[in-house]
Each structure stands twice: as structure tokens, then as C-alpha cells.
Amino acid sequence: MSEKKEEVEEKNEGDKNLETIVEQLREELNNVLEEVKDYKDKYLRVLAEMDNQRKRVIREKEELERYANERLILSILPVVDNFERAINTDENTNNVQEILDGVKLIFKQLKDVLEREGVKPFESVGQKFDPYKHEALLAIESEEHEPSIILEEIEKGYLLGDKVIRPTKVTVSRQKEEKEDDTDGNQG
Numbered sequence: 001m002s003e004k005k006e007e008v009e010e011k012n013e014g015d016k017n018l019e020t021i022v023e024q025l026r027e028e029l030n031n032v033l034e035e036v037k038d039y040k041d042k043y044l045r046v047l048a049e050m051d052n053q054r055k056r057v058i059r060e061k062e063e064l065e066r067y068a069n070e071r072l073i074l075s076i077l078p079v080v081d082n083f084e085r086a087i088n089t090d091e092n093t094n095n096v097q098e099i100l101d102g103v104k105l106i107f108k109q110l111k112d113v114l115e116r117e118g119v120k121p122f123e124s125v126g127q128k129f130d131p132y133k134h135e136a137l138l139a140i141e142s143e144e145h146e147p148s149i150i151l152e153e154i155e156k157g158y159l160l161g162d163k164v165i166r167p168t169k170v171t172v173s174r175q176k177e178e179k180e181d182d183t184d185g186n187q188g
Contacts, residue, residue, distance in 0.1 A: 075113045082106045114158075121156045124168045133157060133164050138171040145173035 086102050114120070124134060129148040137154055145151065150170045157168030 072113075072117055075116065076110070079106060079110045079113060082109065118161050119158055119165070121158050122168070124150045124153055124157065124170055126150065129170070129172050133167055134172075135167045135169050136172045137169050139174040140171055141176045142173035143176055147173060147175045149173045 082102075083106055086099070086106065089099075089102075122133070127150050129136060129150060134150065134157065140151060142149075142151070149172065150168075151173055152171040153168050154171065155169040156166075157164065158166045
């Protein structure tokens with residue numbers, strides 16, 4: 001009988017050890033589940049923050065695009081005011097020089113506004129044709145100039161900073177074409 005008693009005691013001890021192990025595993029599982037819950041909560045908060053940030057950036061970008069020209073427009077409005085004053089001057093004024101001087105002042109004011117905004121014209125006459133800066137409208141034969149030299153500006157080109165925002169429309173030189181003799185010996 002004592003063998004059976006020992007077996008029962010060993011079994012009870014094994015059951016107790018097993019119960020202890022199961023209890024430890026349950027405790028570890030609960031700890032891990034709590035950690036997973038914390039990580040999930042942190043993940044959802046970060047995800048919500050990222051979504052809010054994305055929406056905020058989109059909203060700021062739209063607002064920037066909508067009002068980006070406000071400063072430029074505000075600086076051009078005085079030029080518009082001066083044009084209105086010039087148009088509303090006494091229609092009986094016969095002094096063309098006064099009118100011309102007024103228009104020149106308004107033109108200078110507009111050029112100053114553009115310059116403050118970083119817009120400036122660039123010179124092209126005498127330079128070699130550059131398709132990134134120039135648009136050739138005419139080509140004239142010239143013995144005095146190498147081919148592709150700009151002879152005349154038809155419309156000024158402008159830079160915004162270092163970027164060409166409008167190419168200069170130009171007349172360029174081209175090499176004089178040699179006329180071939182026809183079969184009769186005449187030039188044709």
C-alpha cells in the first residue's frame with residue numbers, strides 16, 4: 001500500500017507542479033495580452049496622429065495655393081490705381097508729353113514690383129541661340145554674323161530667380177545659302 005500511497009502523492013505533487021506551471025503560463029499570457037493591448041493602443045494613436053498630420057498638410061497646401069499670389073497682387077494694386085488715375089485725368093488735356101511721362105512712371109512702378117518679386121528680363125541680342133531661353137520667330141541670312149546669333153529681340157524674355165518663365169522671341173542669323181548653277185550655267 002505504501003507504494004500506492006507514494007504514487008498518489010507523486011501524482012498530487014505532479015498535479016500541483018502542473019497547476020503552478022499552468023498558473024505561471026496564464027500570468028505570462030495575461031502580461032503579454034496586456035502588452036499587445038498597449039502596443040495596439042499606441043499604434044492606433046500614432047495612426048490617428050499621422051492621419052491628422054496628413055490632413056493638416058493638405059489643408060495648409062490648399063490654403064497656400066489659394067493665397068500664394070496675395071502679396072504680389074497687393075503690390076500690383078497701386079499700379080492699377082495709378083492707371084485708373086491716368087485714365088480719369090482731364091480728357092481735354094492736350095499735353096501728350098505729360099500723359100507719356102505719367103505712363104512711363106507707371107511702367108517704372110510695375111517694373112519695380114516685378115523686380116522685388118524676383119522677375120527680371122534678360123538680354124539676348126548678340127548671344128548664341130539657346131532653345132531653353134529663346135524662341136526663334138525669324139531667321140535672316142547674314143554674312144556678318146555666325147549662324148544662330150540673335151540679331152533682334154521681338155519680345156523680351158524673363159527669369160524668375162534662375163528659371164526662365166518666358167523665353168525671348170528673337171530673330172536669328174543663318175548662313176547664306178549658296179545657289180547652285182542649273183544645267184544651262186545660269187544661277188537659279
